[in-house]
Amino acid sequence: MAISKKLETIYHNGQPDGIRSIRRNLSTMTVYVIPRPLLTEAKSISGINRPGIYYLINESDDNTIAQIYVGQTRNGIARLDDHNRSKDFWNKAIMFLADSKTFTLDMISGLEKFAIIKAQESKRYKVENTVVPKYEIDEYDMASVEEIYDEIQFIMGTQGYKMDDAKASLNQADILHTTRNGIEAFGVYDGEKFEVLEGSQINIDKEVKLERYNKQRDELIKNGSISKVDDKYILNVILDFNTPSGASDFVLGGSTNGWTEWKNKDGKTLDELFRK
Numbered sequence: 614m615a616i617s618k619k620l621e622t623i624y625h626n627g628q629p630d631g632i633r634s635i636r637r638n639l640s641t642m643t644v645y646v647i648p649r650p651l652l653t654e655a656k657s658i659s660g661i662n663r664p665g666i667y668y669l670i671n672e673s674d675d676n677t678i679a680q681i682y683v684g685q686t687r688n689g690i691a692r693l694d695d696h697n698r699s700k701d702f703w704n705k706a707i708m709f710l711a712d713s714k715t716f717t718l719d720m721i722s723g724l725e726k727f728a729i730i731k732a733q734e735s736k737r738y739k740v741e742n743t744v745v746p747k748y749e750i751d752e753y754d755m756a757s758v759e760e761i762y763d764e765i766q767f768i769m770g771t772q773g774y775k776m777d778d779a780k781a782s783l784n785q786a787d788i789l790h791t792t793r794n795g796i797e798a799f800g801v802y803d804g805e806k807f808e809v810l811e812g813s814q815i816n817i818d819k820e821v822k823l824e825r826y827n828k829q830r831d832e833l834i835k836n837g838s839i840s841k842v843d844d845k846y847i848l849n850v851i852l853d854f855n856t857p858s859g860a861s862d863f864v865l866g867g868s869t870n871g872w873t874e875w876k877n878k879d880g881k882t883l884d885e886l887f888r889k
Contacts, residue, residue, distance in 0.1 A: 620771065625658060626651070634658065635768060642711040642761070644768050647690070649704045652697060655690060662689035664718075665710035666725050666765075669696060669703035669741070670774075678774060679832055682741035683732055685725040686710075687718070702741065707772070709765055723750035723758045731762065735776055736811045737851045739838045775853070789875040789883060791861060794819075798848075798864040800875060802883060806853050807860040807871065815839055815846045819866025826863045857883050 619638035626632055632655050635644040642665070647655045655661060664687045671680035680702050686692035689710055696703065710716075716724075726746045733740050750758060766776045788810070789800050798813035817834075821827050833839040838850045854860040857871025865874065872884040 618767070620768075626654065632658070635771075637764060637768070640764065641715045642709055642764065645690070645706075645708040645710065646772065647693075647706045647708065649697070649706065652690070652693060652706075661708070661710065662691060663710040663712060664689070664716045664721055665708060666721060666728055667692070667706055667708040668728075668769075669700065670705045670707065671702045672705050673829065673832075678738045679829075679838070680741055680836060681732055681738040683725060683729045685721045687721070700741075707769070709761075709768070719751065720754060720757065720761075722746065722748040723754050724761060726750060727758050727762055728765065731766075731776060735851070736849070737775060737853075739833075739836045739850060787877075789877055791864065791874045791876070793865055793874065796865055800860055802857060802875070802887070804887065806855065807857045807875075809848065809852045809854065809860050809864060811848060811851055813848045813864060815848055815864055816866045817846045821862050821866050822868040823859075823862060826859070829863070 621636050621638070623634045624631060625634065631648065632651050633646040635646070636642070643660060645655065645658070645661055666683065666685050669682040669684070670678050672678055682696075682700070682703065684692065684696075686708070690708065693706055726748050727750065729740070729742045729745050732738070732742070733745075769776050787801050789802065791798050794816060796814045796816045798815070799810040800813070801808050801810065815830065817830065817839075821830070830839065833848075833850075834846075839846050839848055841847075852860075852863070854863065857875055858869060859871070861869040861871040861874040872888070873882045875883040877886060
């Protein structure tokens with residue numbers, strides 16, 4: 614039986630997309646969602662100078678993440694001043710902060726390393742951390758690190774950011790494919806979102822009818838999330854789409870009907886699997 618979880622959210626400037634603080638019932642950790650333009654304003658919030666870890670995110674206009682960076686802080690939001698000067702890619706920070714009894718220096722270092730590894734394993738975003746810290750997580754701390762990360766993963770999920778390794782948990786029977794015009798791509802559909810999987814081929818030679826997908830393609834090529842291997846363009850991350858047709862448009866180019874383009878291993882279309 615699933616366990617209910619209660620969250621309390623404060624919208625500090627009264628806007629749904631402004632500064633927010635989030636806390637789960639009985640947790641000692643508070644989460645702060647801070648749009649980069651509001652960084653100075655966020656500094657006046659009580660408790661925002663505590664230790665913890667944070668994510669810097671490059672979020673597109675349709676609320677999807679292209680790039681992500683994981684770091685640790687011993688003085689809360691003050692750490693972001695350095696990144697505001699030195700890193701251009703991010704437009705939002707999400708900080709997970711608690712008192713020093715919860716986040717000792719050893720715990721912060723262990724949690725940062727664990728979060729970086731999980732971000733790299735997920736293949737959902739381009740991870741800006743090029744090096745994993747050499748810090749060794751004590752076996753007695755690992756249980757606490759995993760427990761705290763589970764809460765982090767849950768909170769990120771409530772904000773629309775998936776952190777799990779989707780490909781590792783997939784049953785091969787659930788994977789859909791399209792092979793039109795020599796392009797071979799793979800994905801999964803849960804009834805709400807369609808995920809195009811890592812390793813899918815992208816038909817870069819054919820533009821998408823919807824211009825924002827062409828811009829997204831260009832951004833992913835620039836940051837290495839789509840790379841050219843021989844004569845093929847290969848997706849190196851997992852991408853979320855609101856519709857099956859959006860996913861097939863992005864992969865194949867032009868304007869497509871994802872309900873008939875995506876098929877399972879038995880040749881049944883998505884339309885047959887979900888609508889009939």
